[in-house]
Amino acid sequence: MKKPTRWVRLDNAAKIYPAASGKTWSNVFRQSATLTESVDTEVLRSALSVIVKRFPSIAARLRKGVFWYYLEAVENPPKIKEEYSYPLVYMSKEEMRKCAFRVIVYQNRIAVEFFHSLTDGTGALVFLKNLIAEYLEQKYGVAIPMEKGILDRNANPCEAELEDCFLKNAGSVPVSRRDTNAWHMRGEEQKRGFLNLTCFKISATGALDLAHKYNATLTVFMSAVMMKALINLQNQKEPNKKRQKRIKLLIPVNLRTLFGGDTLRNFAMYTVPEIDPRLGEYTIEEICDIVKHKMGTEITKKHMGSVIATNVNDEKNPILRIVPLPIKNIVMKAVFNSVGEKKSCLTLSNIGKVTVPDIMSKYIKRFDFILGVQANAPYNCGMLSFGDTLYINFIRNIKDPELERHFFEVLYELGVEVEVESNLNGR
């Protein structure tokens, strides 16, 4: 008898993304690994067929129920796609219905693009690492130890990996969602949905040493640099200080480090440090302190539990649950449009230091993490470090790289040497 197809409900964070997706925008992000040699697509296809069975909640498609969306595991691996001139090409609902992730090969690079309802950055990285491990094993016959995120790829997925950890870790008291709006960048949009990618490569140890001088972690320090760049950009666009808006950065927080758990589904929340530029000029040191204290007070089990409780309470509301999906979609989209992205200028997501077993590292040149742009704001930024290089990927859907220029200028003033690359040639 044929085994029934495995399905899971969307986790609490994933529920908003299908409703928020539109005709030109979907919340998709990319993780990629660049190998030392050209990718053999035949071997990759074979590796992918092993991996889709191992990760049924990630190798999935988005289906509609009467009241909620749900994820259904794909039985066969999707076709490996070719790279276009820009990453994160719009993923339509039709495409998500067939498969909500893509595997893309270009020269030495294997990239996977995930619809955000499937997983978060941490889960995606586990998926990518295991895909690479399986590929390397099949291609070169190397035995890769099960460490640093590499799992037993022939085992069945365990329940902990498929768990919705939001429900388990919700606190007892919800917090208010009221928050101030942030400054929004604008610019002349690129035609036909083209996305500009600019990657800054920095020495990870150099950046970390500098961060330590400011008594900050790398995330805090780079957030401060980004906020300083945003302040300078707003100064240029709106010289009248009194009319300036708040600079706010959305920094995702991996809740596994707080609550534990091995889930491969979404389990991240965020913190939003902010600066009011009307109050005067800020030094990097001051901004580092602001970010550090904000993160210190909010990234705690108690606070995050309360934030989760707010979201989970909505999901548990019996009246909301029985509302049919099309009506839910209209309401959720309206809420997302009016509130969702107005509370921050952009997202700066740091996956952290990517490590792989030693035997794998000699086959891998670099990893990259690229966020899609926001629905109504032109920028987003993803970063990670691999080896001694910090890769900071800016994505934007407007023509002028204004923020990148200011970001570079701030780094230059701090004495950080930067190398940039882009997909500008593809335009």
Place this chain on the structure above:
Amino acid sequence: MYCIKCGVKLANTEKKCPLCNTAVVHPEFTEFDDPIFPENKLPKSSPNSKFICGAVIMLFLIPVAVCFFADMLKDGKIDWFGYVLGAILVGYIVFALPLWFKKPNPVIFAPCDFAAAALYLLYINFATGSNWYIGYAFELTVALGVITCTAITLLYYLRRGRLFVVGGTAMAVGGFLLLTEMLTARKFCVGFSGWSIYPLTVLFLLGGLLIYLGISRRAREIIERKFFI
């Protein structure tokens, strides 16, 4: 390799500086590495949206065909089909035409909608041999069109002052109702009963309140404090 304009270090893949778009100039450097993304390879525009637009056209064509044959079958002449066709065309322009565009701009589509409605009314006026278009329907359509299009344009392009726009629009709608009653009385020789004074008063008060809220920050804060959800 460094950009000669902004000074940033460039990867060997870059033919132009990603930060200032300056072409790379180096007399001894001619061999670039392969670009990190393929050049000039763009996805085809989604066939899905075109399929939907085609399906919507079919949806509009079915009643057109049915009405045409029903009208013709009666006496072999076209009697009332023109009205149906006009209504369906107006419906298509209002609801289906924006589907062809990825980001339909309401500032362009709203005047088109009113122009279509005005033409349809003109057709009915001639087809029925009436005389109510000039002096009544045309003026009212133009007045409503100007109010609606102005409000849409201001709301679409202005980032501030929405309360002023909504308040002003409410007042203008009150004026439109008064105009409707006046033109009805003049064109059709019915008495001016003054019913439009009531909505005019309410809309003026509402508009005035919204404009006051737009001016007074303190009043806005009080309203927000009392009525937040």
